[in-house]
Amino acid sequence: MSRVALVTGGSRGIGAAISKELAASGYTVAATYAGNDEAAAAFTSETGIKTYKWNVADYDESKAGIGKVEADLGPVEVIVANAGITRDAPFHKMTPEQWHQVIDTNLTGVFNTVHPIWPGMRERKFGRIVVISSINGQKGQFAQVNYAATKAGDLGIVKSLAQEGARAGITANAICPGYIGTDMVMAVPEKVRESIIAQIPAGRLGEPEEIARAVKFLVADDASFINGSTISANGAQFFV
Ligand code: CAA
Numbered sequence: 001m002s003r004v005a006l007v008t009g010g011s012r013g014i015g016a017a018i019s020k021e022l023a024a025s026g027y028t029v030a031a032t033y034a035g036n037d038e039a040a041a042a043f044t045s046e047t048g049i050k051t052y053k054w055n056v057a058d059y060d061e062s063k064a065g066i067g068k069v070e071a072d073l074g075p076v077e078v079i080v081a082n083a084g085i086t087r088d089a090p091f092h093k094m095t096p097e098q099w100h101q102v103i104d105t106n107l108t109g110v111f112n113t114v115h116p117i118w119p120g121m122r123e124r125k126f127g128r129i130v131v132i133s134s135i136n137g138q139k140g141q142f143a144q145v146n147y148a149a150t151k152a153g154d155l156g157i158v159k160s161l162a163q164e165g166a167r168a169g170i171t172a173n174a175i176c177p178g179y180i181g182t183d184m185v186m187a188v189p190e191k192v193r194e195s196i197i198a199q200i201p202a203g204r205l206g207e208p209e210e211i212a213r214a215v216k217f218l219v220a221d222d223a224s225f226i227n228g229s230t231i232s233a234n235g236a237q238f239f240v
Helices: 015-025 037-047 059-073 096-115 118-124 137-138 145-168 192-200 208-219
Strands: 002-005 028-033 049-054 078-080 125-133 170-177 230-231
Touching: 002 015, 002 059, 015 028, 015 037, 015 078, 015 208, 028 037, 028 059, 037 049, 049 059, 059 078, 059 096, 078 096, 078 118, 078 192, 078 208, 096 145, 118 125, 118 145, 118 170, 125 145, 125 208, 137 145, 137 170, 145 170, 170 208, 208 230
Parallel strands: 002 028, 002 078, 028 049, 078 125, 125 170, 170 230
Antiparallel strands: none
8 A cells, every 4th residue: 555645835836746746656645735725726636636724833733634634544654844934034123923933834833743643653663754944944044034943943853853763664854955946935036036046056946846856765665774864955055
């Protein structure tokens, strides 16, 4: 039977490409989304991939949603914690609300997604966790104190989970995408975006599929010794 993969924020942007790549590779995929019913319905009718609506920032909602996915499809053996938002502002203008929204969704959202599934992975002695971090968690970014904090936090999460899960056959790894051609990057003012592209040696934005292929590699059964690592996929914009 095919493994069940849960992709948060899996109906749009990088998440949609990940959902499709995993489905094409034989996984049974559940894609979550937070609010855009229309995009989710269009995604399901285009791909046949089931979508589930919940707010990853809410623990009880996440737990209940995961329970529904598992009742429908079976135990989740692969998690791709991808859901994320930006609330960019220079620090002197950043509000506590902007701080908390991003922390709750991007960072606590990873806890809320992995924690309910973790005991089952430990029991079954198998699990694959990939957290979608960001180049901006590695290098920081003007106007992203909140976002960069969460994306750097992702790296601490996977390094710790990797140590806890290693003996139970669970791996946890992070991918740090650079600037990818999604709605999130397209929301950056055009002039700023142009200056960002000028800093990418590849001379272009990345494609969501270029991230999805890295996820597929990390979640494979035979990627069992790759644990706690970070893959950068940024067109040579930044090296750790
Ligand atoms: N570095 C240094 N200075 C910068 C800067 C940068 N990257 N970007 C803007 N500034 C400067 C401006 O030149 C301006 O300076 P002056 O006041 O001297 O003119 C000042 O900062 C901006 O001040 P504003 O009051 O105009 O700023 P604002 O409140 O209007 O905010 C902004 C504008 C939110 C910063 C907007 O420029 C922006 O969205 N920037 C992009 C931030 C960014 O890169 N976000 C990444 C989004 S994509 C993503 O997050 C995905 C991923 O993982 C890679």
